[in-house]
Amino acid sequence: MNVVHKMKSAGRLVRAAFLKARQRREKSPLYTSVHSNLDTAVHIGEAAAWLCRAQDSGVDRGVSYGCDFGEGFLASYPETTGYIICTLLDLARYYDDPTYERRAVEAGEWEADVQMACGAAGNYLNNPEPAVFDTGMVLLGWAAILRKTKSERIRAAAERAARWLVEIQEPNGHWIRGNAHGYANPKSTLYNVKSAWGLAEIGMALDEPKFIGPASRNAEYTLTKQLPNGWFEGCCLTDPVHPLLHTLAYAMQGLMGIGRICGRQDFIDGATRTADALMRLMDVGGFIPGRLARDFSGPSWCCLTGTAQTSIVWSELEARTGDKRYGEAAERANRYLMARHDISSPDPRIRGGMAGSWPVWAEYGRLKILNWAVKFFIDALLARMPARG
DSSP states (O other), X not given: OHHHHHHHHHHHHHHHXXXXXXXXXXXXXXXXXXXXXXXXXXXXXXXXXXHHHHHXXXXXXXXXXXXXXXSOBOOBOHHHHHHHHHHHHHHHHHHTOHHHHHHHHHXXXXXXXXXXXXXXXXXXXXXXXXXXXXXXXXXXXXXXXHTTOOOHHHHHHHHHHHHHHHHTOOTTXXXXXXXXXXXXXXXXXXXXXXXXXXXXXXXXXXXXXXXXXXXXXXHHHHHHTBOXXXXXXXXXXXXXXXXXXXXXXXXXXXXXXXXXXXXXXXXXXXXXXXXXXXXXXSOTTXXXXXXXXXXXXXXXXXEHHHHHHHHHHHHHHHHHHOOHHHHHHHHHHHHHHHTTSOOOOSOTTTTTOOBSXXXXXXXXXXXXXXXXXXXXXXXXXXXXXXXXX
């Protein structure tokens, strides 16, 4: 019986490998190959247009999760629509175009429409469960809206969401409850510090210090899990021993954001340790491995989302310190990303979108356009553009 079971398992593995190989042959050519157009304005324009199409693709005003290559737009995704709101408002300022602000407000109103009774954001639209991370990302968007408008509906929704986060927080600042189904190991969600940043931002927007203190406690907890070389323990749900660059970058961004708000240099220093390690790791072409062991060794594929997030942190560190090395690192990462950003596909679901991985068949967001990859790519490019107005 054991031999039969092993044979069946081996057969399933072979079939799965065959299917992946066929998808790679059929779908990879749908996305651009490496190209030489590094015109930043063109890339921002195409990526912004993709975000608009993704928002307009469904029956609501959320932003589509993205799409599998060659297939239709997926349903709106509450988590990432939350922080895409911030990018839409940045585009409104960059282009001096109020239609992006209108889109941002519509997305924020939609988030209030789908908010759960407990105050949390659900991890999905169908049969949602309350999720700490998703709630923090929506708070980032709502805080950005409240700095532009006086919407009482958004204010009330944000207060409910922030109270829920505080109520379920552990005394040490960590979140174990509220990590939704599939979060098999709640000790592997250190990236929730970015959710804590959302809590701090809404505390500032609402002038409520009671939301800022819990955010600071979470950042303090996060630093206890950082190694001296900048690596974070338990910072990836799928593989805590080899976390994604994406989730490590979430930790950097969360620490930077809370550090700004709370005036805590130790939080900024924690993010800087990771940013410095990644700057030393990046090669001359802008490549950073998509997963990282505790010694910062990693595979030969790139998580494009994480590279964009890291570029954003480097740009902020240059602005804070005046150290041009951070700016050069951000520019190099951005060139790597632009050379792999599709700006020529005849398929409007792909053109302007950003793949999850490079090569596109690697494990993160395999053969998919991801709305959050597009969002962070725009943020990374805007961070290098001269201020307008």
